[in-house]
Amino acid sequence: MPTLPFPERESHQHRQAAESFGSDAELYDRARPRYPDAMVEAIIAASPGPDLLDVGMGTGLSARPFQAAGCKVLGVDVDPRMAAFARHSGLDAEVATFEAWDPAGRTFDAVTAGQTWHWIDPVAGAAKAAEVLRPGGRLAVFWNVFRPSPEMAKTFSEVHRRVMPDSQRNPWAKPAIEGYSVLFTKAADGIRQTSAFGDPQRWQFNWERPYLRDEWLDQLRTGGDASQIPPTTLEELLEGVGAAIDALGGTFTMHYTAVVVTAARAHTHQPGAAVRPLRAGQRSAY
Numbered sequence: 308m309p310t311l312p313f314p315e316r317e318s319h320q321h322r323q324a325a326e327s328f329g330s331d332a333e334l335y336d337r338a339r340p341r342y343p344d345a346m347v348e349a350i351i352a353a354s355p356g357p358d359l360l361d362v363g364m365g366t367g368l369s370a371r372p373f374q375a376a377g378c379k380v381l382g383v384d385v386d387p388r389m390a391a392f393a394r395h396s397g398l399d400a401e402v403a404t405f406e407a408w409d410p411a412g413r414t415f416d417a418v419t420a421g422q423t424w425h426w427i428d429p430v431a432g433a434a435k436a437a438e439v440l441r442p443g444g445r446l447a448v449f450w451n452v453f454r455p456s457p458e459m460a461k462t463f464s465e466v467h468r469r470v471m472p473d474s475q476r477n478p479w480a481k482p483a484i485e486g487y488s489v490l491f492t493k494a495a496d497g498i499r500q501t502s503a504f505g506d507p508q509r510w511q512f513n514w515e516r517p518y519l520r521d522e523w524l525d526q527l528r529t530g531g532d533a534s535q536i537p538p539t540t541l542e543e544l545l546e547g548v549g550a551a552i553d554a555l556g557g558t559f560t561m562h563y564t565a566v567v568v569t570a571a572r573a574h575t576h577q578p579g580a581a582v583r584p585l586r587a588g589q590r591s592a593y
Contacts, residue, residue, distance in 0.1 A: 331529075332392040336366035338525035340420060340451050346565045347372045354445045358418035362405045362423060363434070363449075366391040369421025369449075374398065379417075383408050406431045411440045417445045424448035424568075429497025437503035440572040441538040446504065447569040448494050453483045454513075454562040459563070466547035468567045471540065472573075476532060487566065494568040504570035512565040518553040 319340075351357075357378045361370040364382025366389055374380045374397075382400040389398040401408065405427050408532045418436040422426070436446045440460050454544075455463065471477070480578035495507040518526070527533060533541055552559060 313366040321362075332366050332388050334525060335389075335390045335421070335529045336368060336392060336396075338522065339368055339422075340516060340526070340561075340563060342369060342372060342449070343512045343565055345514075346449065346510070346567060347376055347453055348513040349510060350417065350419065350447045350567065351376055351378065352571070353571070354417040355441060357402060358415045359417045359419060360415040361440060362418060363387045364393050364400055365401075365423070367396050367398045368424075369419060370398055371396070371473065375420070378417075381413075386523040396504045399451075404465075404531055405435055408435070414439055414441050415444060416441055418448060419446075420448040424450075429493045430500050433494075433497040433501045433504070433553050436540065437501050437572055440509065442572065442574040444572045445569060446498065446572070447567050449565055449567040450487055452487050452564045452566055453478075454564055456562070456570065458581050459559060459561075463548060466551055467544065468491070470544045470547055471536075472504050478532060479489065484564070484566075485545055491566060496569070504572055509569040510569060512567075513562070515560050515562045517558060517560045518552075520541075520549055520557045523552060523559075524549055 338466070339489040347487070359378045359380045361373070361380055364384045365381065365386075370380045370382050370393070378449060380398060382390070382393055382398055383403055383405055385404050386392070387402045387423075390402045393400040403409070418440055422434075424432065433446065440446065460479050460482075465555050466476055467477045467479055491509060495509075498504050498507045498519050527545060527548065528541075536544065
């Protein structure tokens with residue numbers, strides 16, 4: 308299910324949710340949605356070279372398409388279980404929080420983060436990216452945003468409300484893009500505050516995927532919100548969603564928008580140089 312911003316504190320401070328995904332790395336890798344080829348191609352085309360650092364690599368879902376397209380990829384992830392899975396699939400991965408990660412003098416043409424940048428301090432993360440990017444290098448952080456049909460959203464929302472009537476985090480009660488927009492804005496503001504990048508841009512790529520009942524239920528189990536729901540309640544929620552999909556014939560199509568927040572590092576900034584915040588009131592267009 309969608310991971311919504313946590314209203315009580317910044318997402319990057321919610322470590323329990325951030326580090327819950329490795330409990331079943333195989334399920335996560337199998338069930339999570341991929342990313343559209345058009346998005347991968349656009350990021351590569353806008354980067355000055357093939358050396359790429361993937362932040363919050365996880366099992367490698369966001370890194371493998373870039374590797375397959377010819378990039379040399381290094382990943383960083385806080386969870387050793389996820390990093391081990393990524394290595395087993397043929398990727399290079401190091402274990403650390405990105406903010407504390409030691410690049411050991413290495414620099415890159417692109418820094419990417421798929422579905423993970425909200426777990427990272429947006430200012431410290433952008434500053435670290437600026438330090439390791441070569442002149443003109445690109446920071447590109449992206450998310451898959453669910454866009455169910457109005458009928459599916461209504462059905463999923465009703466199940467969620469029936470099973471969890473007191474919950475304030477019904478992910479289907481309003482369009483997911485509204486919640487995710489908070490993440491996009493924080494990412495862009497963090498980029499601006501380093502003063503090391505050009506103006507951040509937002510790119511969007513629409514795509515879709517058909518789901519069988521059990522495929523969708525597996526996907527729901529991997530969401531950050533799912534880790535915060537008591538197991539018995541989660542199973543009741545999944546049972547209700549499964550019954551709703553069965554009533555539709557056991558399959559449906561989920562529409563997605565892959566949203567990229569991206570900016571190029573200024574040519575005047577040197578890798579490893581100190582990064583300063585913008586002066587109060589200084590702001591670039593977005």
